[in-house]
């Protein structure tokens with residue numbers, strides 16, 4: 001079984017600044033990390049490979065600076081890493097991102113199972129995994145907590161966490177799944193693999209190597225637009241701020257509660 | 266430029282057995298309002314094994330109810346549902362498709378948007394029309410109290426998934442509109458997955474309709490016993506920030522905010538939460554917000570009617586005493 005894990009490098013959310021005038025996010029000052037759900041995706045893939053054999057490749061779309069992060073995935077246990085990097089891919093929304101990732105799959109040896117995280121932390125939408133599935137005409141299961149091999153190698157059983165309970169589906173391969181953040185304990189870096197990871201070649205594919213239809217790439221290929229940014233602040237909040245003793249605070253809060261009429265008598 | 270009025274507005278009404286999720290009805294209410302403003306028709310779309318259930322939706326003001334019914338649509342599968350729905354979208358060319366941002370709603374929307382080669386704005390917490398009558402979906406962004414308005418000006422249908430609880434539940438009224446049942450063309454190869462078992466949750470909480478919510482954040486240090494007592498005394502529910510649910514202090518259903526739920530209580534008491542925008546979008550609809558935080562510069566105070574600067578432990582203790590007295 002060939003498994004490809006889609007991993008995104010994201011800025012640490014608390015370090016991103018917003019420029020209200022230019023309506024852009026300033027990520028320059030922010031340090032980056034591998035998206036946390038994607039670490040759970042990688043663990044899901046590695047555990048499945050260890051149990052049933054096969055290979056795990058890591059696939060990411062982003063600027064060349066992402067390369068060192070992909071080496072972390074190699075040190076953790078992935079067999080190879082591929083980075084899709086080209087100015088033409090920049091500014092992509094979920095349609096263009098999923099198109100680029102899906103187009104790369106046949107170029108890197110295909111996949112029986114694509115494993116993603118449930119959501120990326122930088123304004124993520126959780127839409128990329130089902131979108132990849134559609135480009136590939138593959139089956140899909142999102143919000144997966146656990147996968148088990150099916151009987152004859154043509155399916156996997158995936159358990160999804162839904163609002164009202166846990167659903168187990170039989171998924172026809174090839175398939176794309178997205179994994180719930182925190183659904184497993186990602187393994188640590190394997191120091192025996194560290195040297196390998198440092199010297200391994202991260203394969204970088206640009207637009208020329210990828211091919212594909214430019215009408216679906218990058219900013220040009222993205223049907224959605226950011227029409228504006230604004231501050232979220234409900235008008236009409238009193239915003240009264242007090243520094244008082246605990247008893248005084250309790251008295252004030254109780255008065256508010258009584259005003260709202262919500263004390264049980 | 267496409268004129269939004271060329272096509273009608275469609276709402277995907279998500280079924281649980283024979284009833285519909287509240288978020289789908291919330292969307293019906295809002296969509297009716299938008300449709301009236303634009304002078305276009307509203308269609309409610311339902312999918313399942315049989316028709317019949319869709320008649321209930323006539324009480325929420327549609328011009329049409331469209332039921333897609335087929336044995337291969339008995340349980341949800343993105344591939345089969347997208348195949349059935351996309352055929353109807355191509356036939357009727359609506360300008361807009363609204364879905365609830367539930368797990369299956371997002372699962373379906375992500376696939377359907379690609380099938381239609383159109384734009385999708387996901388987990389929206391406010392909807393507006395711009396001056397060209399494109400929908401703008403507002404999505405909380407990074408910290409700093411900022412949200413982004415996203416539109417899809419050049420493709421149709423424009424697709425949006427909306428968080429549960431954003432719009433009020435409309436009253437059910439006199440039935441309107443006609444009901445059409447369509448049996449889509451589907452075969453086994455259109456199905457990607459099949460449900461083989463389902464383990465329902467023992468209890469589900471729905472904070473979107475709670476009247477009082479007592480919220481704990483990281484500042485609680487993980488001890489929610491007094492938060493729970495307070496919620497109990499006030500006849501309310503416990504809510505939490507993502508930090509608290511990720512840490513396992515509180516069950517995930519009680520997370521409030523962008524990833525969690527959007528609430529509208531009469532009163533929200535917020536203890537030890539900094540007020541990140543991904544959280545505050547979930548309490549913006551509260552009538553009264555009271556926040557306790559030891560950091561006078563915490564952004565939560567910008568979203569509160571009454572802010573108390575101080576250590577939450579003694580304040581909660583005093584409050585429990587005061588309320589018991």
Ligand SMILES: Cc1cc2nc3c(=O)[nH]c(=O)nc-3n(C[C@H](O)[C@H](O)[C@H](O)COP(=O)(O)OP(=O)(O)OC[C@H]3O[C@@H](n4cnc5c(N)ncnc54)[C@H](O)[C@@H]3O)c2cc1C
Nearest residue numbers: 482483484506507522523524525537538539543544559577
């Ligand atoms: C894509 C995305 C989606 C997200 N979705 C959500 C969401 O739906 N809901 C959500 O909540 N978060 C969400 N987050 C996370 C969000 O950005 C914040 O990280 C989170 O809300 C912070 O939780 P907190 O306020 O409990 O913790 P912190 O930010 O760490 O704040 C703790 C606060 O407690 C105060 N404090 C500490 N000790 C005490 C004490 N003894 N007494 C009084 N005050 C004290 C501190 O001063 C501080 O202000 C999301 C993030 C991303 C990137």
Ligand SMILES: Nc1ncnc2c1ncn2[C@@H]1O[C@H](COP(=O)(O)O)[C@@H](O)[C@H]1O
Nearest residue numbers: 006061116117119120124125126127128
């Ligand atoms: N640029 C990217 N490179 C690789 N994987 C990605 C990228 N963007 C999204 N993904 C994958 O899709 C998942 C969901 O992302 P999103 O739809 O952005 O919330 C992530 O957890 C990743 O697994």
